[in-house]
Amino acid sequence: MKVSGGLHPAAAAAPNARRDDLDGLRGLAIALVAVFHIWFGRVSGGVDVFLVLSGYFFGAMVLNRVLTPGAALSPLPLLLRLVRRLLPAMVVVLGAAALLTVALQPETRWESFADQSLASLGYYQNWYLAGTASDYTRAGEAVSPLQHLWSMSVQGQFYVALLGVVTVLTLVLRPVLGGRLRVALGVVLGALTVASFWYAIVAHGQDQAAAYYDSFARAWEPLAGVLAALTLSRVRLPAWLATVAAVTGLAAILSCGALIDGARLFPGPWALVPVAATILLIASPLRLLAARPLVALGGLAYSLYLWHWPVLIFWLVHTGAPRVGILDGFGVLAASLLLAYLTHRFVENPLRHARLPLGAPRRPGRVRIPVSMPRFALGSAVVLLAVSLAVTSFSWREHVVLQRAKGHELALLPAGDYPGARALTSGVRVPQLPMRPTVLEARDDIPATTKDGCISDFVTAELINCVYGDVDAERTIALAGGSHAEHWITALDMLGLAHGFRVVTYLKMGCPLTTEMVPTIALSDNPYPQCHEWNQEAMAKLVADRPDFVFTTTTRPNLDGPGDVVPDGYLGIWDTLSSNEISVLGMRDTPWLVQNGWLADPADCLSRGGDAVSCGVQRSWALSETNPTLDAAAGYRLLYPLDLSDAVCDATDCRVTEGNVLVYHDSHHLSATYMRTLADELGRQIAAATGWW
Known part of the structure; x- marks a missing residue:
């Protein structure tokens, strides 16, 4: 007898x-x-359907064990069974993905892959992604070929937790309650389900991107399946009601992807739709779903889930296209199905079912045979591959750490060897030397404010003030806005120390000073309510603190076409500051590396063999012919426009390297090393605006 569910079938x-x-x-x-x-x-x-089914079938197996009088309560046999069932196929997919990563991806992507390989093997991939979902320093990373494995980690953690909770409860309560143990388990598991659902709603409201991967915010979905296993076996619906329930559940599941944007709305209340629909189909068998093609596909579900995403991602990497078309999409699907079948037939089944000859399909009634040498060799190969993946991942991470350990040298690079922006502004000679920061150093060549925790993250609306430059000076420049204001702190800190002013920060990730009521995260339609809250607090404090000047950005890229623009929400900020007699140093935003509608990481591009021009953007696309701030500045006597475009771009191109220095540490933020070479030109423009030196 075989009963299976979720991505990980389990006999019950x-x-x-x-x-x-x-x-x-x-x-x-x-x-x-x-x-x-x-x-x-x-x-x-x-995936939500899988989570419920996994809870249903694994829960049925666990509950049947503890509710059967005299049954052994040790969880070890079930844990070993899970390992034998889940790990071999995953290890094979990880090994193939590792080879393709080295072959197709630039070395700048290898560290992230190594981190996620270890996270997948250790079943904490979802927590890794939750931690990086709002990680400012990783905001420019491309989609990982292992990103989909977050759900495997959630399920693995759930299985272990459920085994532990039910086993402990049984040991404690069975001697006291006897036959009432089922009711007690139902009450506890029901309470946990409600608590997890409530937590999902709260976490979704605070940080949906992180909550999406949160095990506690997802636990209610497989727990709903466990409750179904505990209760529905005793429920019999009238035929007509069962039919209505089944058809409703099927319709909800079929329409869910088209009508509900799960990437933005899950795991909040809208996830009730696929979860409730699955419960309806568990309670009301539907003969249509027992069709042979669907049942056969269900047998391949785990392997197909493992394969389809990396096949898709690596195909996109190979083609360089942002998405697949109809024909190559069918090719991706066909390749995924073939790989899933081979993995299921020659890896999953032989190692999962000790009674099957190697490569044989599973059929009921086979007699048990000894473990064969081919099966032992296969198991040993899987173990060796897993160990090799772990060792290689740790080794590459250590290599990157050693490379970045040289990062302290970046602040001490000789100006004659690494002129950076001075190659554009002063026309100095550029010797033939290796670029710094290197492509592996680039990710950490970030402003001190990020390292010091002096910028509010995406989740919180809290205002954080830090002081740089000459901290004892009386003259003050307030550096305010988002990350595109933040990256100027490196040069402002240098100038403050040299010319006797302090720099006080009012910064929030992805949040420029704006009066927009419903800001969105850049290059997306995702609402960013924390930005509005933070702006209200930041502006109130700026008005109260009354700095000599507020340094902030005054333009943004025109996402609907070439050039840059002054957003309407910025004008309201200028109005408020002007009415309070606070002067503004308005910096034109630096070019974003947008290619074909996507942000392009220069370190990745250079690692793939691109050059300074091909990895950059044309100036005519990134910047308008004249600074848009100038058109609006006439109405604001206390607004002093600053523009360092000529220190970042030449007459035709905004290149990614200048004067032996990497201009960008990601797709739209200047590297701290390049910013240091901008200090002279920035100082000249600030001096002209302030008259301080």
Whole structure:
């Protein structure tokens, strides 16, 4: 007898009949996941179906064990079974992805892959992604070929937690409650489900991107499946009601991906749609789902889920296209299906079912045979591959750490050897020397404010003030706005120390000074309510503190066409500052490396063999012919426009290297090393505006 569910099928002693319809539901769910990922770039709700089914079948197995009188309570056999079931296929996929990463991806991507490989092997990938979802220093990273494995980590953690909770509760309560243990378990698991759902709502409101991967915010979904396993075996619906429930559940699952943007709305209340729909289909078997093609696809669900995402990502890396078309999408799907079948047939089944000959499909009624040498060799190869992946990942991470350990040298580079911006502003000679920071150093060549924790992150609306420059000076420049104001701190700090003024920071990630009521995160439509809250607090404090000058950006890229613009929300800020007699040093924003509608990372591009020009952007695309601030400045007598475009771009191109220095540390922020070479020109313009020196 075989009963399977979720991405990780697990045999259960109950119910007594095989549920082909739920195998078919898994097949439908993985089809929706693959189709929506490949062609639509959306979350279909299929993973939520898997989470519920995993809870249902694994929960049935665990509960059947503890509710059977005299059954052994040791969780070790189930844990070993999980390891044998889950790890081999994942290790094979990770090994293939590692080879493709080295072959197709630039070395700047290898560190992230190594981190995520270790996270996947250790089943904490979801926490890794939750921690980096709002990580400012990683905001420019491309989508990982292992990103989809977050759900594997959630399920693995859930299995271990459920085993532990149910085993402990049984040991404590069974001697006291006896036959009432089922009710007690239902009460505890129900309370945990409600608590997790409430936490998901709160976490979703605070930081949806991180909550999406949060195990505690996701636990209610498989717990709903466990409760179904505990209760639905005793529920019998009238035929007509079962039919209505099943059709409703199927319709909800089929429409979920098209009608609900799960990437933005899960794991909040909208996730109830696929979860409740799955419960309806568990309670109401639907013969349509037992169709042979769906059942067969359901058998491949785990392997297909593992393969489809890396195949898609590596194909996009190979083609350089932002998305697949109809024909190559079918190619990605076909390749994923073939790899899934081979993995299922020659890796999953032989190592999972000790009674099957190597490579044989599983069939009921086979007699047990000894473990064969081919199977032992296969298991040993998988273990060796897992160890090799771990060792290689740790080794590459250590190599990168050693490379970045030289980063302290960047502040001491000889000006004659590394003139940077002075090659543009002063026309100095540029010797033939290696670029600094290197492509591996670039990620850490960031402003001191980020390292010092002096910029509010995406989640919090708290205002953080730090002081740089001459901290004892009486004259003050307030550096205020988002990260594009922040990266000027390196030069401002140098100038403050040299010319006797202090720099007080009012900074928040991705949040320029604006009066927009509903700001959005750059290059997306995602609302950013914390930015509005922070702006209100920052502006009130700026008015109260009354600095001599507020240094902030005055333009943004024109996302609808070439050039840059002054957003309407900036004008309200200028009005407020002007009405309070506070002067503004208005810096024109530096060019963003937007290519074909996507942000392009220069370190990646250079690692792939690009050069300073091909990895950059044309000046005519990135910048308007004249600074848009000048048109608006006439109405603001206390606004002093600053423009260092000629220190970043030449007459035709905004290149990614100048004067042996890497201009950008990511796709739209200047490196701290290049910013140091801008200090002279910035100082000249500030002196002209302030008259301080």
